[in-house]
Amino acid sequence: MYCNPDTGSVFSGAAIAKPSGVTRDRANRCHYFPPWVTGLWLSLGMLALLLSAGCRSGVPVVDLGPKPPAPQGTITGIVRGPEGTSPVVGRTVEIVNAETGERHSTKTSDNGGFTVKLPAGKYRLELPLKDGETLVKRPGVIDLGKGDIDSRIEFVLATVRVSRPHGPAYRLDNGLGSPTT
Numbered sequence: 001m002y003c004n005p006d007t008g009s010v011f012s013g014a015a016i017a018k019p020s021g022v023t024r025d026r027a028n029r030c031h032y033f034p035p036w037v038t039g040l041w042l043s044l045g046m047l048a049l050l051l052s053a054g055c056r057s058g059v060p061v062v063d064l065g066p067k068p069p070a071p072q073g074t075i076t077g078i079v080r081g082p083e084g085t086s087p088v089v090g091r092t093v094e095i096v097n098a099e100t101g102e103r104h105s106t107k108t109s110d111n112g113g114f115t116v117k118l119p120a121g122k123y124r125l126e127l128p129l130k131d132g133e134t135l136v137k138r139p140g141v142i143d144l145g146k147g148d149i150d151s152r153i154e155f156v157l158a159t160v161r162v163s164r165p166h167g168p169a170y171r172l173d174n175g176l177g178s179p180t181t
Helices: 024-029 035-054
Strands: 072-080 092-097 103-107 113-119 121-126 133-137 142-144 149-159
Touching: 072 092, 072 121, 072 142, 092 113, 103 113, 113 121, 142 149
Parallel strands: 072 149
Antiparallel strands: 072 113, 092 103, 092 121, 121 142, 133 149
16 A cells, blocks of 8 residues: 555555655645544543553552451350359459450459450450369360350359368377377
8 A cells, every 4th residue: 555645545556666755745644544543542542541640559548547446256254153053243254365465354243244345366264263262164265256256155163172180180200209299
């Protein structure tokens, strides 16, 4: 395909002579695409450039406002007295984060129950004992997930019986003398 420099028309065939130069008038008439196609491509290119400029990575936006609350789970349980039947009221239950050592505490209600909301993590529950008490049942480490409710927690207390000998207590004197009372 060749362009006739005089008329601007395109024709096929062999070029017999090479034109001496390209004039501005000739360049305007010898386009391979109509002007509307060139305008369309230029418009699409500009649009793509503008859209890509909006997606560039720049300075990040810093949100200094209040942060949303951390996802939390709930631990509920009960503290029971001897034989696991009577509730223990007003006792402090300590919750220790096994990874960070952070401590939380709560008190038991009238029915011996307790509830505490905590961030997700692994927790160990402790119940401080009074004189003459021992734990018959205690929970292990609790793996609390986001939105979990762990309600299988149970402490069962029992009283310790102190047995005393029913007779005189003898003490030996390291083999150097007789036993004394």
